[in-house]
Amino acid sequence: MSYDILEKLKKEIEGFKEKPEFAKVGVVVEAGDGIAKISGLSGALSQELLIVQTKDSEVPALAFNLEETLVGAVVLGQAHSCQVGDRVHKTGKVLSIKVGQELIGRVLSPVGEALDGKGVLFKKPQEAADYFLERQAPSVIDRESVNTPLHTGVKAIDSMIPIGRGQRELIIGDRQTGKTALALDAILNQKQDRGRPQVICVYVAIGQKNSKVAKIIKKLQEAGAIDYTIVVSAPASSPVALQYLAPYAGCAIGEYFMDKGRDALVIYDDLSKHADAYRQLSLLLRRPPGREAYPGDIFYLHARLLERATKLNPEKGGGSLTALPIIETKLGDVSAYIPTNVISITDGQIYLESGLFYQGIRPALNVGLSVSRIGSSAQTKAMKKVAGRLRLELAQFRELQAFVQFSSDLDENTRKQISRGRLLTEVLKQADSSPLPFECQVVLLFAALQGFADDVSLERVGVFEERFEEYLEKLHLEDILKPIQETGNLDEKTESALKKALTNFKNTF
Amino acid sequence: MKYSPELYARAFMETVAQASQVKQKALLSRFLEIIVKNGDYLGIKKILSKIEEAVVREKGGRMITLEFAREVEKELAERLKSSFSDNDHILTLLNPELVAGVRVLVDGESELDMSLQRKLKKLFT
Numbered sequence: 001m002s003y004d005i006l007e008k009l010k011k012e013i014e015g016f017k018e019k020p021e022f023a024k025v026g027v028v029v030e031a032g033d034g035i036a037k038i039s040g041l042s043g044a045l046s047q048e049l050l051i052v053q054t055k056d057s058e059v060p061a062l063a064f065n066l067e068e069t070l071v072g073a074v075v076l077g078q079a080h081s082c083q084v085g086d087r088v089h090k091t092g093k094v095l096s097i098k099v100g101q102e103l104i105g106r107v108l109s110p111v112g113e114a115l116d117g118k119g120v121l122f123k124k125p126q127e128a129a130d131y132f133l134e135r136q137a138p139s140v141i142d143r144e145s146v147n148t149p150l151h152t153g154v155k156a157i158d159s160m161i162p163i164g165r166g167q168r169e170l171i172i173g174d175r176q177t178g179k180t181a182l183a184l185d186a187i188l189n190q191k192q193d194r195g196r197p198q199v200i201c202v203y204v205a206i207g208q209k210n211s212k213v214a215k216i217i218k219k220l221q222e223a224g225a226i227d228y229t230i231v232v233s234a235p236a237s238s239p240v241a242l243q244y245l246a247p248y249a250g251c252a253i254g255e256y257f258m259d260k261g262r263d264a265l266v267i268y269d270d271l272s273k274h275a276d277a278y279r280q281l282s283l284l285l286r287r288p289p290g291r292e293a294y295p296g297d298i299f300y301l302h303a304r305l306l307e308r309a310t311k312l313n314p315e316k317g318g319g320s321l322t323a324l325p326i327i328e329t330k331l332g333d334v335s336a337y338i339p340t341n342v343i344s345i346t347d348g349q350i351y352l353e354s355g356l357f358y359q360g361i362r363p364a365l366n367v368g369l370s371v372s373r374i375g376s377s378a379q380t381k382a383m384k385k386v387a388g389r390l391r392l393e394l395a396q397f398r399e400l401q402a403f404v405q406f407s408s409d410l411d412e413n414t415r416k417q418i419s420r421g422r423l424l425t426e427v428l429k430q431a432d433s434s435p436l437p438f439e440c441q442v443v444l445l446f447a448a449l450q451g452f453a454d455d456v457s458l459e460r461v462g463v464f465e466e467r468f469e470e471y472l473e474k475l476h477l478e479d480i481l482k483p484i485q486e487t488g489n490l491d492e493k494t495e496s497a498l499k500k501a502l503t504n505f506k507n508t509f
Numbered sequence: 510m511k512y513s514p515e516l517y518a519r520a521f522m523e524t525v526a527q528a529s530q531v532k533q534k535a536l537l538s539r540f541l542e543i544i545v546k547n548g549d550y551l552g553i554k555k556i557l558s559k560i561e562e563a564v565v566r567e568k569g570g571r572m573i574t575l576e577f578a579r580e581v582e583k584e585l586a587e588r589l590k591s592s593f594s595d596n597d598h599i600l601t602l603l604n605p606e607l608v609a610g611v612r613v614l615v616d617g618e619s620e621l622d623m624s625l626q627r628k629l630k631k632l633f634t
Contacts, residue, residue, distance in 0.1 A: 012632065013632065016628070016631075016632055018628060018631060020621060020622065020623045021621070022615070022619050022620065022621050023619070023620055023621075023622070024618055024619060024620075025614075025618060025619070025620040026618060027614075027617060027618075039617050039618075040616075040617045040618030041618060042618060053630075055606070068515070069513075069515055087620065
């Protein structure tokens with residue numbers, strides 16, 4: 001065997017021909033903190049992929065700053081191997097990632113390296129496509145209005161802050177308020193959301209602990225959600241350049257499926273850390289700092305990313321890319337720089353409050369501050385019909401809540417409104433990792449809003465929901481749940497069947 | 510550094526070009542004083558090399574760096590140098606990492622690599 005190798009090598013050496021010629025090169029004149037300053041390379045393009053020839057290997061770098069005499073580049077590989085004097089070559093290419101159907105169920109880095117130890121990402125490389133990390137968002141002509149719902153499985157969201165496929169909905173809140181849990185519920189729910197094409201989910205972890213990413217992957221595997229999910233991970237321990245690139249890589253993967261006419265959902269967890277990574281890069285590249293030391297183009301950074309989420313028109317395949325960016329606020333301050341930026345870019349926000357979280361209202365959704373600007377046009381008729389009054393009733397309840405302590409002195413009507421509000425708040429509570437199918441949400445909200453649960457004590461609301469769901473699944477799957485699921489409508493026939501079922505159930509509960 | 514070496518070099522060259530020959534000596538000492546005053550003394554090597562580069566370019570020459578793997582015979586070095594113009598500035602360096610052969614860098618961005626190191630890398634990668 002070794003003889004064969006030796007002979008092969010000998011032949012290779014004998015046949016080796018190389019014509020020396022002048023080549024354009026750059027020379028590393030400064031290296032450190034993942035940044036390389038390169039002299040020469042006068043024709044380098046912005047965002048061009050460069051190759052640094054280090055002592056032992058070739059390390060990719062990204063041209064970021066094109067200055068008069070130097071090029072500031074971000075090293076994408078092992079930055080410590082980059083030394084002063086190393087030669088740098090241009091590639092004439094911009095950064096891209098290999099994408100394809102085979103990525104589903106895999107965990108990868110933003111530069112397309114497998115991180116899950118399951119071997120190569122593509123067994124059939126010819127079926128993989130190259131997608132640029134930075135790509136122009138589809139034009140207005142290529143788009144159409146959001147018209148299909150993206151159910152998250154969370155009652156409060158699907159009823160009051162509906163999200164459509166192709167929408168950008170921000171999840172914002174302090175640390176430990178359930179932002180990631182909410183996004184994961186949205187992924188888990190795609191398995192049970194029948195009647196619409198399966199959504200391919202991309203979870204992008206930016207600057208997170210490896211342990212947290214591992215937990216999330218395990219959760220997805222246990223729930224069987226990994227079969228339609230791709231995880232892009234740039235943990236806190238990874239170079240800042242990878243953290244900066246992660247959301248763009250996730251978006252490129254989502255775009256591949258969108259271009260194939262499918263629906264994709266991308267979760268950016270979280271863009272606050274992404275902004276921090278970009279600030280670090282910019283400061284190291286000596287770009288002038290602006291507000292909160294972020295560079296001047298921080299808005300553009302997120303705008304160009306989120307603008308790529310869209311619903312394409314049928315001529316373009318009709319695919320969609322829904323974006324759920326996450327932003328972490330500090331002490332509930334939504335008026336900070338990055339939160340206001342992303343709020344203004346997105347089509348609405350889901351605001352989670354730590355106060356509500358500690359009161360036991362989970363998801364800790366602040367209904368007053370949360371909004372979905374375009375999702376209602378994608379909401380199903382059944383949900384619209386049922387939840388139309390929900391927001392109003394909760395708003396009235398919030399106004400009256402201040403008088404709760406004087407409840408004995410209140411008139412009958414106000415007392416009723418308060419107890420209805422309390423009931424609805426209880427109904428909207430939901431544990432994490434237990435997304436509810438949309439048809440079940442419809443029937444439960446119907447029961448609560450039509451007064452069927454008025455006499456149920458608040459402590460027993462959870463049991464009521466559970467038993468009623470069980471009851472319907474056993475006895476009314478065909479005449480109530482399936483029609484709602486298939487048609488997305490609650491017609492008169494189904495409604496009367498539901499009312500009858502509720503009355504019968506109440507007699508046994 | 511308050512100002513980049515390129516800026517120092519450009520300012521120095523332009524001032525010297527405008528001044529009379531008598532004043533030029535005084536200008537040089539003032540230039541050094543300013544560098545010290547600005548606290549950029551540690552970067553003096555870079556500034557001087559930039560001035561050198563500017564002088565060479567003014568004469569229409571190029572900055573040439575010749576890298577050899579080991580000390581070469583004088584005759585061979587001379588022969589190599591003679592293939593460049595008189596106005597070119599030639600810097601000779603020793604770089605054992607090249608293993609054998611020579612590497613020529615022109616104006617910091619055009620390179621002719623005839624080293625064994627490159628050939629070996631190309632053969633085995």
